[in-house]
Amino acid sequence: MAGVRGYGGGIVGRFSDEPDEYPGVKEYHTARLNQIEGFFYTSDVLRKLADICDEHAGGLFNFHGSTGDIQILGFKQEEAEELFQKCTHLGFDLGGSGSALRTPSCCVGPARCEWATYDTLHITDNLTREFQNEMHRPTFNYKFKIKCAGCPNDCIASGARSDLSIVGVWKANIRIDQKEVAEYAKKFDIKKYVVDKCPTHCMDYTDGKLTIDDSNCVKCMHCINSMPKALRPGLEKGAQIRIGAKVPMVQDPRLGFILIPFYDVNKDKEEDYAFLKDLIQKIWDFWDEYGTNRERVGELIQRVGVGNFLEAIGLDPLPEMVEYPRANPFIKFEEYLVPDDEEEGKEG
Amino acid sequence: MPDVDKGTVRITDIGPPHYEDFLPPIIKRNYGKWLYHEILKPGVMVHVSESGEKLYTVRVGSTRIVSSDFVREISDLADKYCGGYLKFTTRNNLEFLLDKEENIEPLIKEVQALGFPVGGIDHSLGNIVHTQGWLHCHTSASYASGVVKALMDEFYDYFVSDKLPAKVRMAFACCLNMCGSVGASDIAIVGMHRRPPRVMADRVKDLCEIPSTIAACPVDAVRPKTIDGKPSVEIDEDRCVYCGNCYTVCPALPIADPLNDGVAIFIGGKVSNARTKPTFSKLVVPWLPNNPPRWPEVIEAVRTILEAYKEGARKGERVAEWIDRIGWPKFFKITGFEFTKYHIDDFRIR
Amino acid sequence: MTDEQKQKIKEFVVNLVKEYHGKKRFKPQDLEKEVEQNFQSENITRKDAKAAIKELTDNGELIYGYAGGSFLTLPEDQTQ
Numbered sequence: 001m002a003g004v005r006g007y008g009g010g011i012v013g014r015f016s017d018e019p020d021e022y023p024g025v026k027e028y029h030t031a032r033l034n035q036i037e038g039f040f041y042t043s044d045v046l047r048k049l050a051d052i053c054d055e056h057a058g059g060l061f062n063f064h065g066s067t068g069d070i071q072i073l074g075f076k077q078e079e080a081e082e083l084f085q086k087c088t089h090l091g092f093d094l095g096g097s098g099s100a101l102r103t104p105s106c107c108v109g110p111a112r113c114e115w116a117t118y119d120t121l122h123i124t125d126n127l128t129r130e131f132q133n134e135m136h137r138p139t140f141n142y143k144f145k146i147k148c149a150g151c152p153n154d155c156i157a158s159g160a161r162s163d164l165s166i167v168g169v170w171k172a173n174i175r176i177d178q179k180e181v182a183e184y185a186k187k188f189d190i191k192k193y194v195v196d197k198c199p200t201h202c203m204d205y206t207d208g209k210l211t212i213d214d215s216n217c218v219k220c221m222h223c224i225n226s227m228p229k230a231l232r233p234g235l236e237k238g239a240q241i242r243i244g245a246k247v248p249m250v251q252d253p254r255l256g257f258i259l260i261p262f263y264d265v266n267k268d269k270e271e272d273y274a275f276l277k278d279l280i281q282k283i284w285d286f287w288d289e290y291g292t293n294r295e296r297v298g299e300l301i302q303r304v305g306v307g308n309f310l311e312a313i314g315l316d317p318l319p320e321m322v323e324y325p326r327a328n329p330f331i332k333f334e335e336y337l338v339p340d341d342e343e344e345g346k347e348g
Numbered sequence: 349m350p351d352v353d354k355g356t357v358r359i360t361d362i363g364p365p366h367y368e369d370f371l372p373p374i375i376k377r378n379y380g381k382w383l384y385h386e387i388l389k390p391g392v393m394v395h396v397s398e399s400g401e402k403l404y405t406v407r408v409g410s411t412r413i414v415s416s417d418f419v420r421e422i423s424d425l426a427d428k429y430c431g432g433y434l435k436f437t438t439r440n441n442l443e444f445l446l447d448k449e450e451n452i453e454p455l456i457k458e459v460q461a462l463g464f465p466v467g468g469i470d471h472s473l474g475n476i477v478h479t480q481g482w483l484h485c486h487t488s489a490s491y492a493s494g495v496v497k498a499l500m501d502e503f504y505d506y507f508v509s510d511k512l513p514a515k516v517r518m519a520f521a522c523c524l525n526m527c528g529s530v531g532a533s534d535i536a537i538v539g540m541h542r543r544p545p546r547v548m549a550d551r552v553k554d555l556c557e558i559p560s561t562i563a564a565c566p567v568d569a570v571r572p573k574t575i576d577g578k579p580s581v582e583i584d585e586d587r588c589v590y591c592g593n594c595y596t597v598c599p600a601l602p603i604a605d606p607l608n609d610g611v612a613i614f615i616g617g618k619v620s621n622a623r624t625k626p627t628f629s630k631l632v633v634p635w636l637p638n639n640p641p642r643w644p645e646v647i648e649a650v651r652t653i654l655e656a657y658k659e660g661a662r663k664g665e666r667v668a669e670w671i672d673r674i675g676w677p678k679f680f681k682i683t684g685f686e687f688t689k690y691h692i693d694d695f696r697i698r
Numbered sequence: 699m700t701d702e703q704k705q706k707i708k709e710f711v712v713n714l715v716k717e718y719h720g721k722k723r724f725k726p727q728d729l730e731k732e733v734e735q736n737f738q739s740e741n742i743t744r745k746d747a748k749a750a751i752k753e754l755t756d757n758g759e760l761i762y763g764y765a766g767g768s769f770l771t772l773p774e775d776q777t778q
Contacts, residue, residue: 001764005758007762008762008768008770009762009768014484036367036370037367039438040435042426043434045365046420050417050420054416064412066477066529073413073484074484088362098764099726107438111375112405114384133752137751154619159626160617219621220622220623221622228386232383247526249526250589253532288727293767294766559722
């Protein structure tokens with residue numbers, strides 16, 4: 001087996017099928033290390049990682065694996081403990097693997113993006129520290145991924161793959177700088193490339209003035225992406241929480257659904273993300289209680305029904321949660337009335 | 349065991365290094381205060397802060413798999429031009445962050461001299477994200493890095509320019525477990541097994557725990573069977589979904605197969621919410637052979653897709669939006685890809 | 699949970715893993731559920747079970763294995 005004492009993940013064992021023919025790669029294990037949020041590094045820390053990798057592994061890295069971890073490739077089990085300790089002394093810890101939380105990850109966020117509606121780096125760092133145990137000591141039914149995107153462009157692809165996806169949104173009006181709109185008008189046809197492509201047709205560009213009916217805006221980002229100097233996301237910033245996205249195995253890929261249409265993440269930050277952590281714990285408790293081996297939380301929710309899941313974690317159903325209401329008539333009403341004589345008959 | 353190894357204290361459960369210690373000073377000063385950005389040329393953009401400070405980003409196409417020597421080379425460049433700071437992106441690009449505009453061109457020259465392209469921003473073909481592949485995954489049906497290298501060599505020009513109708517995000521997963529979550533890409537290439545694992549009946553008893561092998565199958569396709577008087581297993585080929593879980597547990601059930609492994613191509617996925625909702629990629633080519641080292645069949649298929657898209661899509665249309673507009677029958681007509689029964693979804697868990 | 703209770707839980711868990719060694723692979727949550735049931739009368743919770751198991755893995759009395767899912771086993775089990 002490959003691993004370090006006390007941890008049930010972070011090191012993925014790779015053994016050759018033909019150890020006699022290729023003794024050099026008889027064992028070729030991979031270590032997952034928590035990346036620095038936003039993938040920011042210094043040359044100093046990178047050189048030290050390179051030295052560790054040369055000394056204890058095969059001199060190869062992934063910057064980064066798909067989940068977000070740094071990966072150090074190609075070491076033997078006998079090197080694992082020392083490699084791990086050198087990494088922790090440098091400040092890096094192992095990520096998750098197996099039936100555990102994966103290293104949470106995020107987009108570049110407010111560090112270098114004007115669109116982030118909340119501090120993606122801060123929340124991801126906070127959650128990663130909070131859930132060390134869930135990452136290092138696997139007690140889940142299967143993997144669980146948390147990814148934080150600062151705006152609906154979702155550069156971290158959270159909505160397509162994370163069990164819990166946090167995507168920035170806002171409530172107030174999109175901020176317009178008419179002077180800069182006029183500058184863009186010199187470069188391209190604003191009506192054709194911006195207004196006509198708005199999915200809810202809530203924009204108008206007449207006589208050189210851009211107007212937006214924000215009450216009908218679905219926060220898709222198209223207009224803002226097209227004219228970043230003229231348009232900015234509105235204030236009253238927050239995030240949307242989605243649940244249940246996953247890749248194919250075993251019942252088709254799934255995008256998940258909106259669990260919380262507007263999460264006041266910036267207020268929750270002041271309370272050390274107490275609301276979010278409580279929500280995540282409730283989801284895990286439910287999954288722990290009702291899930292089966294290798295069942296992702298999204299599959300469990302589909303199996304038991306979204307309604308039952310919402311009841312269990314104490315959330316009310318909202319129209320935002322579904323693409324559209326049900327089309328079939330097979331409603332299982334939980335209560336029905338019984339006429340008095342039937343009641344009496346029963347009692348008699 | 350004592351908690352002291354080789355004279356040092358054993359450290360666990362510390363999480364990642366704190367990101368604030370790795371942000372360039374210009375980013376620390378302007379954190380959360382960025383006002384807008386502009387793309388100056390392919391691969392180069394500037395972010396302007398409320399304070400008026402400007403941060404220049406040079407995006408460099410790197411690879412997912414890098415050597416320690418490469419790490420040292422880019423560290424030297426970061427020292428020379430960026431005060432020792434650098435970052436990576438989610439698509440395995442490298443980004444140099446400059447506070448002086450005059451450093452852009454000298455940096456680009458040095459990066460290119462090392463053999464790395466600058467680009468991948470705006471209406472370009474982004475860097476291809478991929479999984480581990482033959483290099484170090486046991487269930488892979490294709491090489492991943494090798495195919496990606498062949499593709500990026502071929503479509504290099506689309507990375508370093510911005511002449512596509514919109515951004516094209518391409519991804520490669522080496523088997524259908526899709527570790528890379530490639531399924532929501534403009535073009536997704538997926539390693540495909542065509543044949544269920546073979547049972548090396550004489551070795552199952554010695555190499556495998558039969559109950560856990562049976563339990564590992566997510567679709568109950570592995571069953572106990574005595575073969576030639578030895579306890580072994582059999583695989584229901586109709587049920588098998590080629591996930592490779594049984595092989596993970598039992599090395600006597602190899603799934604890799606040079607005769608039958610290959611790749612499929614799915615297109616029209618996206619993750620951004622811009623204009624249309626996020627959606628998964630859909631099958632266009634069910635199987636192409638692994639043909640190393642250059643994978644000509646895969647390259648031709650991707651070229652057909654990219655050229656049809658470039659020709660047919662309107663400015664700003666992602667692949668998904670283009671096909672939504674013209675319809676799938678038209679897509680198959682103009683690309684000449686054969687539409688088969690495999691394109692029609694018939695998968696049901698039984 | 700008292701120290702004495704924790705010790706009893708740890709012994710219970712190790713014995714269970716030993717007893718079923720080679721026959722059943724316990725996921726950590728299987729063991730937690732067993733502890734919960736067995737110590738119901740003593741008001742032992744899932745959290746307590748987790749804490750006791752963490753001590754067992756931290757000091758190496760039990761180690762994690764992986765076979766399509768994580769499980770806990772004895773350190774001498776080198777079947778993987």
